Amino acid sequence: MISIAHLGPSGTYAELAALYYVSWLTKNTKIEASLSPYPSIFQTLCSVAKGESDLAVVPVENSIQGGVTVTLDTLWQLDNLQIQLALVVPITHSLISRSESLDSIETVYSHPQALAQCQKWLEKHLPKVQLVPTNSTTEGLEKLENLQAAAISSLRAAQLYNLPTLANGINDYPENCTRFWVVSQPGNTPNHEILKDGAFYTSLAFSVPANLPGVLVKPLQVFANQDINLSKIESRPTKRSLGEYLFFMDLEADVSSNEMQSALAALSNYTEILKIFGSYNVLPIESL
Numbered sequence: 288m289i290s291i292a293h294l295g296p297s298g299t300y301a302e303l304a305a306l307y308y309v310s311w312l313t314k315n316t317k318i319e320a321s322l323s324p325y326p327s328i329f330q331t332l333c334s335v336a337k338g339e340s341d342l343a344v345v346p347v348e349n350s351i352q353g354g355v356t357v358t359l360d361t362l363w364q365l366d367n368l369q370i371q372l373a374l375v376v377p378i379t380h381s382l383i384s385r386s387e388s389l390d391s392i393e394t395v396y397s398h399p400q401a402l403a404q405c406q407k408w409l410e411k412h413l414p415k416v417q418l419v420p421t422n423s424t425t426e427g428l429e430k431l432e433n434l435q436a437a438a439i440s441s442l443r444a445a446q447l448y449n450l451p452t453l454a455n456g457i458n459d460y461p462e463n464c465t466r467f468w469v470v471s472q473p474g475n476t477p478n479h480e481i482l483k484d485g486a487f488y489t490s491l492a493f494s495v496p497a498n499l500p501g502v503l504v505k506p507l508q509v510f511a512n513q514d515i516n517l518s519k520i521e522s523r524p525t526k527r528s529l530g531e532y533l534f535f536m537d538l539e540a541d542v543s544s545n546e547m548q549s550a551l552a553a554l555s556n557y558t559e560i561l562k563i564f565g566s567y568n569v570l571p572i573e574s575l
């Protein structure tokens with residue numbers, strides 16, 4: 288039995304992503320899994336780094352809001368985490384409340400990503416409310432004894448806690464989806480048959496030795512030279528001093544391929560610290 292950590296309380300989108308993964312595991316392997324909710328994304332990842340859980344399922348990027356910075360920062364900070372798999376989950380938000388109508392809502396609780404994904408809807412329908420960020424979309428559901436309160440979470444969460452919804456599909460963009468990573472400690476890899484033919488993506492991050500003109504050109508050129516496509520680049524502050532950055536990249540090649548091995552050997556000449564987070568494929572959830 289493997290344990291899978293995810294952002295809780297139960298009913299989050301991260302739990303939904305973990306459930307998709309478990310359903311794939313059940314169908315394709317003999318591995319059984321149990322889910323453990325954690326109060327924050329940071330604690331979810333720490334539980335794997337400490338060996339308390341075998342795997343964590345964490346959001347990494349939203350199609351509307353971009354990177355989930357805590358996930359990127361924590362992966363950089365904790366040295367022993369590897370990405371095993373990615374999954375992309377469609378996100379549809381509901382406004383959950385015991386109130387009879389929108390008119391009496393004074394406060395809306397949710398995860399900052401969810402509040403941001405419903406910004407226009409909130410501006411239009413609830414322009415005067417106080418928006419309160421929470422650690423997850425389900426954390427705010429505890430506050431709904433108060434009839435003036437509402438929370439943004441999934442319809443699935445509303446059903447789980449037997450709570451009524453005031454509006455459904457309130458995200459500003461219907462194509463809203465979030466990419467999640469399944470991470471483990473390096474050796475602790477459940478036998479992913481999906482990886483049999485090699486992985487499609489490699490994710491890594493690096494700092495550069497000095498803030499000079501052209502310092503990012505060389506690392507980019509290294510991958511271009513090997514004909515490796517860059518599918519994402521994101522910078523994050525090093526937190527050492529203002530204006531110094533780390534660069535997180537997703538590349539379309541397996542770390543063990545000749546092209547990637549050559550690129551990485553060349554890359555190390557132009558980076559200060561280089562961390563490789565792993566090679567992985569995307570689990571197609573429509574196949575489940």
Ligand SMILES: O=C(O)C(=O)Cc1ccccc1
Pocket residue numbers: 294298299300301302346349378398400401422423424425465
């Ligand atoms: O809070 C949740 O439910 C999460 O899993 C994080 C999140 C929040 C908003 C969109 C996608 C994931």
